[in-house]
Amino acid sequence: MMAGPGGVSPAGGGPARHIPVLLDEVLAALGAVEGKTVIDGTFGAGGYTAALLERGASVIAIDRDPEAVAAGRSLEARWAGKLRLVHGQFSELDIVAGEPVDAVVLDIGVSSMQLDEAERGFSFRQEGPLDMRMAKEGMSAADVVNRFQAGDLARIFGILGEEKHAGRIARMIEKRRKEKPFETTLDLANAIERLVGRNPRDKIHPATRVFQGLRIFVNDELGELARALFAAERVLKPGGRLAVVTFHSLEDRIVKRFLSARSGLSGGS
Incomplete structure (x- = not known):
């Protein structure tokens, strides 16, 4: 398992408009993924998903934002048979997958796509409705x-x-x-x-x-994160890997405590 402080997820769909935070570090933590099945629980712009697909993985990608999913359909079409893109919550990633997987990656927090769109109300850099619903x-x-x-x-x-x-x-x-x-x-x-x-x-x-x-x-982000960690534990195969990119101390604390509690388990992630 791997956890590290990072930044917001990329945003958009299809070809990523932004390079994901800590992409190289996440890929290194996941190891060789060719022929393996990986869950990208925070699809965003598809940056992690695209990198995993290019390295030979099959990907189950999840996002709770309907706009991110709609924008990512072109990537799904381009990688037909290798990518399944699902509108849902990553706290239910084990249910979405339906079977054990080799790795899970989560990039926690708001995406730059959401920040850049004034009408979503996530940022005060420009005028927009006070919304913030992912x-x-x-x-x-x-x-x-x-x-x-x-x-x-x-x-x-x-x-x-x-x-x-x-x-x-x-x-x-x-x-x-x-x-x-x-x-x-x-x-x-x-x-x-x-x-x-x-x-x-x-x-x-x-x-x-x-x-x-x-x-x-x-968005109940901390609750979603905690449930996602338990879901990842349930869905990962023995020896599977979990990579989590956190943005602030509250997220970081939850992930580190989870990893610390699980570090003594044999045959785990």
Whole structure:
């Protein structure tokens, strides 16, 4: 098994528009894949999948984002018989596979495709609806911001976003939304910046951690990751390999604890 801090997944479909994070390291961790079956649980732009196919693997690729799956159909057609692309959650990768596989790769977090599309509401780099739903269904970030009590918002921002001003920001949101609900990414980001200020030396925008917390909560990302690790354990053949690329400390901690707990098992990954 392999885990390492990285960045967001590539995005798009068909030929990858972005090079996947830690691609060489992931391929090295998986070893020779020719003739083997590999699950790519976070398809994104298909960067990992394409590299695996080019090395002779058969790939079962999964993504919860319907747009990523639709964009990847051309890659599936080009590799007919070698690639099966499924719209679903990687927490159910063992069910999707239906039989034991040789390796599993997961690149955790939001994809650059999702960040680049303003209408998905993941980023405040440009105006967009406050959405953040990877699967494009269920509760949106706007629903959370405009309906949850300040105490619950503070816990989301503080625990999932690791935001030190979580309480202040939550109380500001609760007060402001009485006058006007938060509907766009820039509306929320600007309100946070006005409240806490911005030091020119800061490397990140003051709203970054709040957006992280909201995105993780809306998509149940940590729960999905934990369930995916157990699913990978169930589906991997003896001697199979698991490679996980994490983006932030919360994900990294879950993966490392899982690997540490399993490191003493014989005949495992």
